[in-house]
Amino acid sequence: MGDVVFAIAFWVFTLLTLGGGLAVVTVRNLFHAALFLLVSLFGVAGLFVLLVAPFLAAIQVLVYMGAIGILIIFAIMLTRGMMRLEHPFNSQAVAGGAVALLVFVGLVLVVTPLADEIGLAEVNIPAEIIEEDDPADVDYETVSEMGRVIADRNGFVLPFELASILLTAAMIGAIVVAREDEA
């Protein structure tokens, strides 16, 4: 893939991700916010493709946009009366925005070459990693390699099984919590 094509794709998916994310937290109508959340998640799936993670991109579309997206839309519709609150933002919205902006500025200082230039470099990740723009090629099939590592005894079998138990417990818990009492 040419560098220019890569850069254009990166900017398109970045625009989708951040534009959708901004709309999620600012739009007044909650249903529209949920739809913008799907746009943002699609942008993230595109970034996964650019980062040579096709399996994660597929899971992002199937699980995040499909399952979790529908779950959120269901929850919004079940609480329909709350969809348009008179004031969608609470009294600390301005302070919250300031804190978020402050966190962003801090993160930008840490993760860009900017910190290097104003003499903060020693507390950071080494600049040559941050500025790396030509990583080694991924010369294996990521999907099959991932399947092998997850099922490998010296790999991630234990976390994998624990994740299954966590998911089962969470689903049973969700059913119990959301079920109507027939007492």
Add this chain to the structure above:
Amino acid sequence: MVPLWSFLIVAAALFCLGVYGVMARRNAVAILMGVELMLNASMINLVAFWRYVNPGEINGQVFAAFIFVVAAAEAAVGLALVIAIYRNRRTVDAEDINLLKW
């Protein structure tokens, strides 16, 4: 290719949007959507660092896959709680859910 830090900045911006959503929104479902944005930002970070720093092993992607599991569990339980609260108190406004507030 673009440098690693451009991916990191996208992730940082997405995370901060999520932080703002969690802190400023009143509807509990909107707060959960902010949490989803933050989880997505962490996944972009993991996969970007994997791709640029250690693409020889698949570990970074496996970590991101585990975040998917946690995110799914979080969404299911969180939304179940929202529905249960709505059924009992007829509201999902985080300002009004103050039973345990000191």
